[in-house]
Amino acid sequence: MTAPFLHINGIRKTYGDVVATDHVELTIAEGEFMTFLGPSGSGKSTTLYILAGFQDPTAGDIRLRGRSILQTPSHKRNIGMVFQRYTLFPHLSVGENVAFPLRVRRMGQAEVTEKVKRALKLVRLDGFEDRMPARMSGGQQQRVALARALVYDPPVLLMDEPLSALDKKLREEIQHEIRRIHQETGVTILYVTHDQEEALRLSDRIAIFNRGKIEQVGTGPELYAGPATHFVADFIGDSAFLAGELDGIAGDQAGLRFADGTRVAGIPLHGAGRQGQAAELMLRPERVELTLEPGPQGRSLPVVVEDMTFLGNNTTVSARTGWGAALTVRLNFGHPLSAGLTRGDRLHIRWSPEAAHAFVKG
Amino acid sequence: MPATTAPRLRGSGFGFALPAILLLLAFFVIPVAMLLTRSLTEPEPGLQNYITLLGSTTYAKIFFNTFFVAGVVTAITVLIAFPVAWTLAILPKGWAAVLFAVILLSMWTNLLARTYAWMVLLQQTGLINRMLMGLGLIDQPLQLTNNLVGVTIGMVYIMLPFMILPLLGVIQKIDPAILQAAALCGATKGQALRRVLVPLAAPGIASGALMVFVMSLGYYVTPSLLGGTANMMLAELIAQQVQSLVNWGMGGAAAFLLLVVTLGLYAVQLRFFERGEAG
Known part of the structure; x- marks a missing residue:
């Protein structure tokens, strides 16, 4: 060489x-x-x-x-x-x-x-x-x-x-x-x-x-x-981070449990983690979708709509999870949900398998 | 309207400067004018004082001594002050303050005391001669006082702060990154010094050199104590003419020539540096 x-x-x-x-x-x-x-x-x-x-x-x-x-x-x-x-x-x-x-x-x-x-x-x-x-x-x-x-x-x-x-x-x-x-x-x-x-x-x-x-x-x-x-x-792209703890590790994938007991599963885990250890769920905003139904295999979270801002090519939706963490999701112009959305709507965010990552804290 | 306020502002500024202007008028401009008058009228009206001064070999030697010593002192002072100012600029703050204090302290010490100290150090049995002989570098003590060598040594020492201060001013303003850039461009330390550092420090070198040269031209104490009577300089000539010979005409003419040379040098410096800096 x-x-x-x-x-x-x-x-x-x-x-x-x-x-x-x-x-x-x-x-x-x-x-x-x-x-x-x-x-x-x-x-x-x-x-x-x-x-x-x-x-x-x-x-x-x-x-x-x-x-x-x-x-x-x-x-x-x-x-x-x-x-x-x-x-x-x-x-x-x-x-x-x-x-x-x-x-x-x-x-x-x-x-x-x-x-x-x-x-x-x-x-x-x-x-x-x-x-x-x-x-x-x-x-x-x-x-x-x-x-x-x-x-x-x-x-x-x-x-x-x-x-x-x-x-x-x-x-x-x-x-x-x-x-x-x-x-x-x-x-x-x-x-x-x-x-x-x-x-x-x-x-x-x-x-x-x-x-x-x-x-x-x-x-x-x-x-x-x-x-x-x-x-x-955190440094590349502006992502959302949700703090929770590891719950159910299977190979290089993990589940996370949040403050109110909500669970997600099937998240690629970075770094060695133990059951119950503090960890963060990272979501890339453009790969997150707002839907009426929860996603498959635990890849979704229930949220409450707090506010909507129309920005031309998209509508930015501010939402809050069950335990009170803030998230923003973008709906492209013409998205079927964007027309009828009101404050207080109970929806779900879900993501494709490669859009989420779990990082062990510490 | 700006057209009417501007002159009034300028007028009020003049008011603040008035005390200084009156002081200069009373104690500088008028005496100089009187001196000029006496140089042209005593002992009788005419230019004979100037003709004598510029024509005779005795006086020519005094003029030569004066300009030669001032020139050599200025050159040596630049060569010593530049590395000192550079060191002051790059030393950590604490050490720079110590070095700076040493320089200022020596400047604030009484001039006569410092000059007598040099007489003690430089004389035949003085510290410097004994040290050189002790080291075996010389057999006979060197003649370091009562000649222009002593005058030069003493004056360089006294003039150093006047060169270091303006140099420090310009060197501190040079961004060290410019010298790093010069190094990466391939310049050796010597090339960076010649092609970048010295040109950038040129205004400071010029104003320091002018100050030292002009002060050296008119210096009295050091030349008279370290130079001896055989190596007279212009200020000694003026003192001798006025004090010993009570020849106000000759003394005045010499003083006026010195003033003209000084103003001429100042004009040259203004022409080449001040305008360049502003533009």
Whole structure:
């Protein structure tokens, strides 16, 4: 077996007693777009900084094409990076900013001019060579930063929340540009964000970070359909969680009992659980259906309708379970139930077998 | 209406500045004007004071000494102050405060006391000579006082805070991420210093250098105590002319030339840096 293109091998970083990352293990294929997704302080940026060489890991190794890069100082790693803050050199024009990596490599002027031109064209800023960074918008500055990071053809491009300072519309526009640039250049990208939508939109695969560890790695659909942990289920998609306790475990499926004695059954169980242990039922809202009759094999719950909001293409129904937990269900426009629904109606929610997951608490 | 309120606002601002303006007028502008007048009228009307000053080799040497020492002091001060300011900017807060206090304390200590201290350290049997001889680096004590070497050492020490403070101001404003970006772009530490850090710190270097150079041009205490009579500088010449020789014409002419040079340098700095910063 050949060595993986990029191998983050058991990286651990501690500051005194604080563990920033703990045994982060990941392999990345050449040309892949890998996103580190997680809340702030989850270790995703620390991992990126270790890749950049700004920090040394306490333990572990990083190998690029089979060779460790940890002994190589930042300026010799030949890695590109776009930062969260604007880091263009304010005293240099756009052209000179992009030329900077080539100038420090003592490249000839003709080649510099040619490469700068090509890099600016790639980010659709051709003709901006003489503009000063201070006279450009935030979005333009980050595009110049992208050109500067790509102009020396680095094997790996690191991006540390590069769009977090921009407004939503601009962010989507540049996300689109980043996707296009990834496809055009084939560069391997490691992208850090806390925005799940951004991660889903851009990435080939996503690594979910939590408390210094990777909880799960997979494509967007994989993570959405098969979350390995409660954290992943909560972080990707907006799901409903109902707290109860395990009641009747059969193989990898479990039943749950709730506060008022209501039972559900046949739920895929994540993690080892004991009878009576606290657990949560997770339901993906778009796979939950409002019906007049209970579903088969315990895959349903009785609810009382509390409120309805018409939102054009759907009606959002707020409902409450028998023990008082709140749930929302969407009825598509034209759904037979949406017309006659009133507050206080007693109905059932039911779900297809793959839409529910049970997570052991603790 | 904005057209009428704006001038009134400007007028009230002028009111606040009035005491300072009156003070400057009474104790600076008028005396300078008197000095200029006396330099052009004593002992008799004409430019003879200026012609003597700019024409004779004795005075030329004094001018050379003054500008040479001021230039060397400025250059050495920049070279020492830059790493100090950088250290202050990147040290953890507590340590930076300690280092900063040391710098300020030395600045607040009496100037004469500090200069006499240097005389003690630099003299033939002083600590520095004895240490160098003890280490076997020299056989004979070095002549470190009563010459321009002593003046330069003493002035560099006194001028350092005036260079460190403006440098610290600009360096603290530089985002460390910009230097990280330079490193990932492939710049060595030296290249990052030359191509990024120094250009970004240039306004601070310029204003610190101007301050140190101008202060050095007119410095009196240190050159007279450490320089000896053979190595006179401009301020000593002015003092000598006015105090010993009661030659207000010559003293005034020298003082006025110094003022013109200072204003000229200030104009150059304004032209190249202040406007660039605003734009």
